[in-house]
Amino acid sequence: MSKQLQQIDVEKFIHEGGEHPYIDDLNQIPADDQQRMILAGIDVSEEERSGTYIQEDHSVVHCKTRQDGLEVLDINTALERYEWLRDYMWRAVNPDTDEFTRMANHISHYGYFIRALPGARSLYPVQACLYLKTENLSQNVHNIVIADEGSELHIITGCSTSKDLSAGLHIGISEFYVKKGAKLSFTMIHNWSEGVVVRPRSITVVEEDAQFINNFIILNPVKSLQMYPTTYMEGPRGVVRYNSILVTPPGSHVDAGGRVYLRKEGCRAEIISRTITTGGHIIARGHLIGEVPGIRAHLECKGLILGDGVIHAIPELEGRSEGLEMSHEAAVGRIAQEEIEYLMARGLSEEEATSVIVRGFLNVDIQGLPPQLQKEIDKAIQKGEKEFF
Numbered sequence: 001m002s003k004q005l006q007q008i009d010v011e012k013f014i015h016e017g018g019e020h021p022y023i024d025d026l027n028q029i030p031a032d033d034q035q036r037m038i039l040a041g042i043d044v045s046e047e048e049r050s051g052t053y054i055q056e057d058h059s060v061v062h063c064k065t066r067q068d069g070l071e072v073l074d075i076n077t078a079l080e081r082y083e084w085l086r087d088y089m090w091r092a093v094n095p096d097t098d099e100f101t102r103m104a105n106h107i108s109h110y111g112y113f114i115r116a117l118p119g120a121r122s123l124y125p126v127q128a129c130l131y132l133k134t135e136n137l138s139q140n141v142h143n144i145v146i147a148d149e150g151s152e153l154h155i156i157t158g159c160s161t162s163k164d165l166s167a168g169l170h171i172g173i174s175e176f177y178v179k180k181g182a183k184l185s186f187t188m189i190h191n192w193s194e195g196v197v198v199r200p201r202s203i204t205v206v207e208e209d210a211q212f213i214n215n216f217i218i219l220n221p222v223k224s225l226q227m228y229p230t231t232y233m234e235g236p237r238g239v240v241r242y243n244s245i246l247v248t249p250p251g252s253h254v255d256a257g258g259r260v261y262l263r264k265e266g267c268r269a270e271i272i273s274r275t276i277t278t279g280g281h282i283i284a285r286g287h288l289i290g291e292v293p294g295i296r297a298h299l300e301c302k303g304l305i306l307g308d309g310v311i312h313a314i315p316e317l318e319g320r321s322e323g324l325e326m327s328h329e330a331a332v333g334r335i336a337q338e339e340i341e342y343l344m345a346r347g348l349s350e351e352e353a354t355s356v357i358v359r360g361f362l363n364v365d366i367q368g369l370p371p372q373l374q375k376e377i378d379k380a381i382q383k384g385e386k387e388f389f
Helices: 031-038 075-081 083-087 099-106 337-344 350-362 371-388
Strands: 051-056 059-065 070-074 112-116 126-132 137-147 152-161 168-178 183-191 196-206 211-218 224-227 230-233 239-248 253-262 268-277 281-290 296-305 310-319 325-333
Touching: 031 126, 031 152, 051 070, 051 112, 059 070, 070 075, 070 126, 075 083, 075 112, 075 137, 099 137, 099 168, 099 196, 112 126, 112 152, 126 137, 126 168, 137 152, 137 183, 152 168, 168 183, 168 211, 196 211, 211 253, 230 239, 239 253, 239 281, 253 268, 268 281, 268 310, 268 350, 281 296, 281 325, 296 310, 296 350, 310 325, 337 350
Parallel strands: 051 126, 112 137, 126 152, 137 168, 152 183, 168 196, 183 211, 196 224, 196 230, 211 239, 224 253, 230 253, 239 268, 253 281, 268 296, 281 310, 296 325
Antiparallel strands: 051 059, 070 112
């Protein structure tokens, strides 16, 4: 981990205050805040959502379930309602992992609990928004997601800040449990501002015949973001896919990736990342650990440098048994001039030609997602594209 990432002083941020009233109708949210949330994939109309959780600073301002078989609660209410949930709290994530997990364990500001009951299938994604509105505030949330046996759950999380916020800290502890035969897709879109420090810490446990798809998109400035979500495949024939799209303008430092432990026969995992720097610093990590025979895993990391900036790709394959199949490919470079000239010869300007190439580069085919969720990802990329050109 870089020295820049290790020098964050959590004590300089405010850990109290940041209270806001509950909102029944999302149209009551101020227009500027609505726009920031929309850019993070949040649908304020809720028309194509199975549930909604919105937290501003330290307050839960909206929490609603719109489909039977799904539960959307703030974590405090969920712990009061379900005594058994305490067995899941800090089960996957160790509270002593680092200073950020210790801070979240010591001072917690809600977070969400989302659960699909056995056999339930979400018709539309559940949406959750973690929003920073108060200057220099620390928001420490703890989220738990459970896809019960045989269920199918799709979540889109939008993390963002108010338009004029210049400094803040977001610590997000997330624990995901994908039970036997369940399917969980989790799409996270970040829309921070230049002065925000972001430290997600997440662990996923995948059981027998279960599927977990994790999508992460950041297209706008952030001061410093570091995350390394890890999945433990604890049952045979599981499937895990990590897809990341990272764009960093000048002044942004992003250290992101994914790690998967394949521990049972027949498990498959894939880590795909697309990175672009227009002046920022990206560390793109991927780590696949095959522990038993009969597993298959692939890692792919590709980066584009547009102008200045740094991309540091760190792909890792770790085989601990015979009879497994693991592969990786990594490439970092610039757009070939002949590609731009080819498109310009067909009537496009240089900017239009570059935009076409970048759009194709970011087009990651994410298998297993419902069309409605894929549409949200495409929409986020199109909106972000306007910002970084």
